[in-house]
Amino acid sequence: MSSAQAYPLQDVAYLYDGTLEGLLSAVFLAYERHEDPIDVVREDEYEPRLLQSAIPVETDFDRANRVRRGVERACGRAAFTAIVRASTCEGYDTGAIVYRFVRYAMSRPESMRSMPILEELANPAVADLLRLVKHAGNESERMRQFVRFSHLENGVWFARVNPNANVVPLIMGYFAARLNDQPFIIYDEAHHLAGVYDGRSWQLVAGDAVSVPPATDHDRQMQEAWKRFYDALAVDARYNPELRRHFMPVRLWRNLTELEPRAAR
Amino acid sequence: MDLMRKLELLADAAKYDVACTSSGSDRGAVRGRLGATQAAGCCHSFTPDGRCISLLKVLMTNVCAYDCAYCSSRCSNEVERAAFQPRELADLTIEFYRRNYIEGLFLSSGVLSTPDYTTELMIECLRILREEYGFRGYIHAKTVPGTSPELVDVMGRLVDRLSVNLELPSQESLALLAPQKSRQQILAPMRQIAESVAESKETRALARRRNTFYSGGIQRAVGDRPFAPAGQSTQMIVGASPESDFQILSLSAALYRSLSLKRVFFSAYTPVNDDARLPRTDAVQLNREHRLYQADWLLRFYQFDVSEIIDEGSPFLDPDVDPKANWALNHLECFPVEVNTAPYEMLLRVPGIGVRGAQSIVRARRTAQLREQELRKLGIAYKRARFFITCNGSYAGGGVAFEHDALRMQLASPIRGGRHGRRADHVLPGQLSLFEGESFASKAPAVPALPPREKALAEERDALLPEWSMR
Incomplete structure (x- = not known):
């Protein structure tokens, strides 16, 4: 560690734990150590570059909060919301993109301050972040479309999803509002994260596996009804499977009630 | 008959209704009540033909007193008939909604004995949903031609969107193919809906404003619902009758203008009946439908006038080139435009730059000079746009002569999706x-x-x- 401090331009990578707080702590550390890391990566994904030193980052809520306040003071709430959304994305460079965005946000020239930072679409630091924000937005929309609840024997509504970004925290509010009288769980099997709504408020629970009681008989009937409805709607003369795949990617089919048997084939 | 079979029959009979949008209505959630709507709508599934399923789209009944040539539920066809009980359908809607299968209900119907009787059945179902179950999701209802205005008014206050099918693009075709429906029967409710929507909007806007001069008299009653807050739409069948694209687009432009419709849907005629009055073809004019929708988008989002898209001299849209590119090819004197200075309206006219792209350009160029690299990042189709723009004065469409035929070769693109189905041009x-x-x-x-x-x-x-x- 001390050697890195002695040579501030040395090639370093910061390894964080994959959480937003960890990522923001990493950003804080870069300021503290006067370093400019090339990579900011989740520790379980890190692939060392030649001659690169790796520094593990300790997740610290206070430090993360200081970064949040700093960004909000310099560029407003919307900029921080964008960071939150972007940080849900998978991908090796997510951390680095967020880091570079914060760097730019804190060092914007005075002359630009009158314009919201997210309007600077042609700036590489902003454009990269907006690309992630868009991806997270698209994936959230897919979840709003394709979450399928089933009613379990213990009265809970349960849905299993496999998004390619960690978006369950972004969609819980939406479902908790519109289905506010039914306790439900949305379990993300790709990120091992469950959003749990108990009828009053929602929270996130991390867990590697989930075991749930079977669905009620009535629920199985409704699933059958939905499948029959889906099949009845097809117009053979217009058959266009590419278009369907475009709107409804095959990777999501296995958790879609109406396509279940087809996904297995 | 069990519920499953009913659902199958009545969904099958409703599938040729094109509209399945859940947009235009923004109603937040309320604690203790089920459902909400968002302005952009939400598609919950997609059929094998790629059409979206956003609502539970069914007929109240497929029993029908009418005998329209193109319809599978017409009275002269021998098909299995079924009808939903209002409560049965309301329950099913709630069950599907709770599982996030659907965004709400799309209710249409065949004519069971009289239009008024049918509409009363539909209203009963919607009333159960809205009043008994407190359902706040999306509802789209079709009015049955010939319904009395009082019932249309009741229905309008239960739904988000109300629509009347125009069915065919001209009166003559209507008389030929749907002899029991008349122009008057279709246009009268459309006018009524347009007026009621406008009136409801105005009243509510006034009631919302605290210090208005009028506000004393028009306090909103508790539980008073707006009339079809998501407006009205319509649809017509394309290809079952001889109208040209020019007639169809002129008609839809007139509808947007005079009745402030939200959408006009086109449905490529799909043969389901054997009837001497219908074209004897197995093909479905999907490519024509696609071009019509492209033209429709130009009317609604690109500030085009119908006369710029099509004229009486050549009354059909070009099958090889989309209507926007076609306009650009015929108006080369307007191009190339400088992306760093051109007004928004002009950017919208560039092939390869859409509404999003044009907005992004306008935002981005306030802080940066745009060149090829930046434009590509903004998500415009640079490959097409480069022939019609300059970036800081430099033109990147070199290598291709700047004249109609050469550019047309570059822009001509077959419509994707032609590999399957009974595409007319397959x-x-x-x-x-x-x-x-x-x-x-x-x-x-x-x-x-x-x-x-x-x-x-x-x-x-x-x-x-x-x-x-x-x-």
Whole structure:
């Protein structure tokens, strides 16, 4: 560690734990150590570059909060919301993109301050972040479309999803509002994260596996009804499977009630 | 009959209704009540043909007193008939909604005894949903032609969107193919809906404003609902009757203008009945439908006037080039435009730059000079746009002559999705075949003798587009 401090331009990578707080702590550390890391990566994904030193980052809520306040003071709430959304994305460079965005946000020239930072679409630091924000937005929309609840024997509504970004925290509010009288769980099997709504408020629970009681008989009937409805709607003369795949990617089919048997084939 | 079979029959009968949008209505959630809507709508699934399923789209009943040539539920067809009980359908809607299968209900119906009786059944179902179950999701209802205005008014206050099917683009075709429906029967409720929507909007806007001069008299009653807050839409069948694209687009432009419709849907005629009044073809004019929708988008989002898209002289849209590119090719004097200074309206006219792209350009150029690299990042189709723009004065469309024919070659693009289904342009009879043995004669036995109406249309089309000639 001390050697890195002695040579501030040395090639370093910061390894964080994959959480937003960890990522923001990493950003804080870069300021503290006067370093400019090339990579900011989740520790379980890190692939060392030649001659690169790796520094593990300790997740610290206070430090993360200081970064949040700093960004909000310099560029407003919307900029921080964008960071939150972007940080849900998978991908090796997510951390680095967020880091570079914060760097730019804190060092914007005075002359630009009158314009919201997210309007600077042609700036590489902003454009990269907006690309992630868009991806997270698209994936959230897919979840709003394709979450399928089933009613379990213990009265809970349960849905299993496999998004390619960690978006369950972004969609819980939406479902908790519109289905506010039914306790439900949305379990993300790709990120091992469950959003749990108990009828009053929602929270996130991390867990590697989930075991749930079977669905009620009535629920199985409704699933059958939905499948029959889906099949009845097809117009053979217009058959266009590419278009369907475009709107409804095959990777999501296995958790879609109406396509279940087809996904297995 | 069990519920499953009913659902299957009544969904099957409703599937040719095109509209399945859940947009235009923004109603937040309320604690203790089920459902909410968002302005952009939400598609919950997609059929094998790629159409979106956003609502539980069913008929109240497929029993019908009318005998429209193109409809599978017409009274002269021998099909299995069924009808939902209002409560049964309301329950099913709630069950599907709780599982996030749907965004709400789309309710249409065949005519069971009289239009008013049918509408009362539909209203009962919607009333159960809205009043008993407190459902706040999306509801789209079709009015049955010939319903009395009082019932339309009741219905309008239960739904988000109300629509009346125009069915066919002209009065003559309507008289021929749907003899029991009249122009008056269709236009009267459309006018009524347009007026009620406008009035409801105005009243509510006034009631919201605290310090208005009028506010004393028009306090909103508790539980008073707006009339069809997501407006009205309509649909017409394309290809079952001889109208040209020019007539169809002029009609839809007039509808947008005079009745402030939210959407006009086009449905490529799909043969379901054997009827002498209908075109004898197995093909579905999907590519024509696609071009019509492109033109429709130009009318609604790109500030085009219908006269700029199509004129009486060439009344059909170009099958090879989309209507926007076509306009650009015919107005080369307006191009190239400088992306760093051109007004928004002009950017919208550039092929390859859409509404999003134009907005992004306007935002981005306030802080940066845009060159190719930046434009590509903004998500515009640079490959197409480069022929029509300059970036800081430099033109990147070099290598291709800046004239109509050369650019047309660059912009011509076949419509994707032509590999499946009974696409009208899928197989061109008479086109060269590499395998003589497999002549098309077996698939498309001689061009059948066309009825005079069809013949006139075919001649018109042949004269216009010799390369698409059918004979």
